[in-house]
Amino acid sequence: MTSSNADAAATATAVHAEHYDPTTIRLHWLTAALVVTLWIAGKTIDWFAKGDPRIYARSTHIAIGLVLALVVVTRIVWRVRSGRRLPPAPGLAGSAASAMHGLLYLLLVAVVGLGITNAVIRGDVIYGWFTIPTPAPHDLPLRHLIGHLHAWGANVILIAAGLHALAGIAHQLLLKDGVLRRMVPGRES
Ligand code: HEM
Numbered sequence: 706m707t708s709s710n711a712d713a714a715a716t717a718t719a720v721h722a723e724h725y726d727p728t729t730i731r732l733h734w735l736t737a738a739l740v741v742t743l744w745i746a747g748k749t750i751d752w753f754a755k756g757d758p759r760i761y762a763r764s765t766h767i768a769i770g771l772v773l774a775l776v777v778v779t780r781i782v783w784r785v786r787s788g789r790r791l792p793p794a795p796g797l798a799g800s801a802a803s804a805m806h807g808l809l810y811l812l813l814v815a816v817v818g819l820g821i822t823n824a825v826i827r828g829d830v831i832y833g834w835f836t837i838p839t840p841a842p843h844d845l846p847l848r849h850l851i852g853h854l855h856a857w858g859a860n861v862i863l864i865a866a867g868l869h870a871l872a873g874i875a876h877q878l879l880l881k882d883g884v885l886r887r888m889v890p891g892r893e894s
């Protein structure tokens with residue numbers, strides 16, 4: 706084995722040997738599932754008939770959104786306080802991965818924040834139980850702006866997460882360096 710091959714093998718083994726802690730892994734996959742569910746739920750609200758069916762569909766999107774808000778806050782607090790942090794893969798690919806992770810955290814906070822703002826500005830009715838009191842009942846331009854920013858952010862996060870997932874799969878299938886396994890449940894050390 707040449708020395709560069711030996712270096713690559715050693716790096717692969719080092720990356721492979723490390724795993725995120727179980728809480729980080731659970732929060733990661735819960736976040737991923739909620740983001741995809743929310744995107745689909747958001748895009749299909751208008752499929753429901755006006756009136757109660759659409760109010761229920763929108764309320765469900767908002768309720769799941771609040772669960773995601775809680776998960777994102779928990780995830781960030783956990784990461785800062787106790788979660789295991791692993792070094793990125795070496796080289797440019799590792800730097801790109803770290804930048805993408807930062808962007809995903811930023812997008813999560815932005816899209817969730819815009820979603821909550823959207824529901825508040827719209828003054829949405831929640832399952833017919835209560836109406837969120839809106840601070841700007843007649844400000845249609847603001848309502849459209851927040852709605853568009855939320856919709857746009859939702860698409861961007863899906864695209865970014867898709868690229869991030871493709872990179873993880875490429876690591877697994879092409880580079881075989883074990884990066885994907887760091888986030889797989891049941892393999893934590
Ligand atoms: C990453 C998380 C989220 C994603 C991916 C997401 C996705 C979406 C999408 C795709 C739409 C439809 C936009 C359109 O094409 O018109 C939408 C609408 C909406 N979302 Fe979210 N959303 C998220 C979080 C939230 C949160 C946390 C809340 C509030 C608690 C929320 C409240 C709303 C409201 C009120 C609408 C407008 C519904 C309507 O126009 O009838 N979203 N969301």
Ligand code: HEM
Nearest residue numbers: 737740784791802806809810866870873874884885887888
């Ligand atoms: C909406 C979906 C997703 C979001 C928002 C998301 C977000 C993130 C974030 C923020 C990190 C950085 C973790 C940290 O260091 O704190 C991460 C790591 C990771 N994600 Fe995702 N992810 C998503 C979906 C996926 C999917 C579908 C896969 C696999 C195909 C995946 C595989 C990984 C792997 C392997 C890591 C660890 C990378 C490393 O250690 O360098 N993620 N994800």
